[in-house]
Amino acid sequence: MRRRSVTILIIIILLAAGVLTFRNLPVELFPEIEFPLVTVSTLYPSANPEAVARDVTEPIEDAISGIEGLEDIHSTSSENQSLVLASFKFGTDMSETERTIAGRLRGIRFPAGVEEPRIVRINPDAFPVLQLSILGNEDIPELTRVVDSQILPAITSVEGVFSAAMTGGVERQVMITVDPDRLSQFGTSLFQVSNALRENIVTVPSGSITEGSQTFPVRTTHAYSLLEELRGLVIGFTGNPDPRRVLLSHVADVNLGAADATTISRTNGSPAWASASSRNPRPTPSR
Numbered sequence: 001m002r003r004r005s006v007t008i009l010i011i012i013i014l015l016a017a018g019v020l021t022f023r024n025l026p027v028e029l030f031p032e033i034e035f036p037l038v039t040v041s042t043l044y045p046s047a048n049p050e051a052v053a054r055d056v057t058e059p060i061e062d063a064i065s066g067i068e069g070l071e072d073i074h075s076t077s078s079e080n081q082s083l084v085l086a087s088f089k090f091g092t093d094m095s096e097t098e099r100t101i102a103g104r105l106r107g108i109r110f111p112a113g114v115e116e117p118r119i120v121r122i123n124p125d126a127f128p129v130l131q132l133s134i135l136g137n138e139d140i141p142e143l144t145r146v147v148d149s150q151i152l153p154a155i156t157s158v159e160g161v162f163s164a165a166m167t168g169g170v171e172r173q174v175m176i177t178v179d180p181d182r183l184s185q186f187g188t189s190l191f192q193v194s195n196a197l198r199e200n201i202v203t204v205p206s207g208s209i210t211e212g213s214q215t216f217p218v219r220t221t222h223a224y225s226l227l228e229e230l231r232g233l234v235i236g237f238t239g240n241p242d243p244r245r246v247l248l249s250h251v252a253d254v255n256l257g258a259a260d261a262t263t264i265s266r267t268n269g270s271p272a273w274a275s276a277s278s279r280n281p282r283p284t285p286s287r
Contacts, residue, residue, distance in 0.1 A: 036069070036088035037122040038101060043115040045080055046219045048205065053077035055111045055214070060084050063104040067097060094121055111214055141172045141258045174230065175257035182251040188236045193252065196235040200224075230254050 040060055044052050057077045061084060064073060069092035075084045088097060098121060105117050134151065136143045147166065155164045178193055206220040224230045231249035238244045248254060 035122045036090055036092050036094060036097075038086045038088070038094070038098060039120050039122065040064070040082075040084040040086070040101070040105070040117050041120070042082045042084075042110075042117040043080060044082065044111075045113060045115075047080060047113075047217050049077050049079055051215070051217050052079070052082050056082040056114055057084060059108045059110070060105065060117065063108060064101060067100055067104075068092070069097065111216065113216075139258070144171065172256055172258060174227070175255050176230075176248070176252050177255075178252040186236075186246045186250055187238060188246050188251060192236045193248065196233055196248070200233060227254055227256065 042056050042060065044056050047055070053075075057075045060082065061073055061075060064070065064084065064086050067086075067088075069088040071087050071089055073084060073086050075082070077083075086101075088094070098119060102119055105119070132155075134143070134147060136146070138146070144166075152164055152166065155161060176193075176197075178190060183189065183193075201223050203219055203221045203223075206218050208218055209216045224233075231247065231254045233248040234245050235248055235251070236246045238246060
């Protein structure tokens with residue numbers, strides 16, 4: 001207390017240091033937490049769950065087993081897809097673990113048709129850091145096609161971009177509008193139309209092919225690629241004495257339209273396509 005000026009100076013320095021530290025203290029909505037979880041997702045088109053489990057899931061599980069820090073493995077084998085979730089002990093170097101898993105998976109010889117496994121770490125930092133809104137003179141289905149084929153690949157190819165997702169997109173689909181009066185005129189019913197469409201646009205299992213030690217599932221598919229083919233679909237016949245074929249175009253209008261939107265994106269009140277992208281590694285924290 002004899003040197004009050006020194007005491008006051010020390011207090012001022014401490015206050016100044018505290019204010020400076022507070023102003024530069026990084027604040028984040030989602031603090032950095034690294035979950036020791038890795039998912040491996042693999043597509044196997046036209047394969048049943050048994051084939052997926054045998055040819056994809058089990059080899060992946062065997063490759064992951066034995067990695068340092070591994071606690072347990074959970075897997076789900078469904079039609080066309082395999083999903084393996086591996087959990088590790090907290091404190092495990094997940095970057096190194098991810099590289100190890102990727103290296104081991106490259107050594108697996110999957111059957112023909114299996115797509116490359118996608119390895120993803122569960123990361124709370126994978127939130128959008130950039131949002132883009134795209135408008136154009138075309139309708140939403142055409143705009144969706146352009147963005148999906150040109151713009152989205154350009155975004156994902158930028159260095160540091162981890163993923164990109166789309167909202168507001170609408171795909172084209174075939175619209176079949178049945179006219180009740182025309183149905184009555186040709187003596188047909190809505191059930192006949194529905195039944196003809198269901199029985200002529202199908203994908204069914206049709207056995208398997210065995211080559212050496214591998215078995216490949218076989219599926220039979222029948223679909224239409226042109227509107228004119230669909231318009232010419234036979235849905236029934238007129239009565240005697242002169243039976244004639246009744247085509248789908250006789251009782252319904254078949255046109256190309258837009259599917260119902262599951263998400264809506266607007267910019268300045270106008271329909272737009274929106275992109276949300278996240279980047280990896282983690283962005284610099286900011287207050």
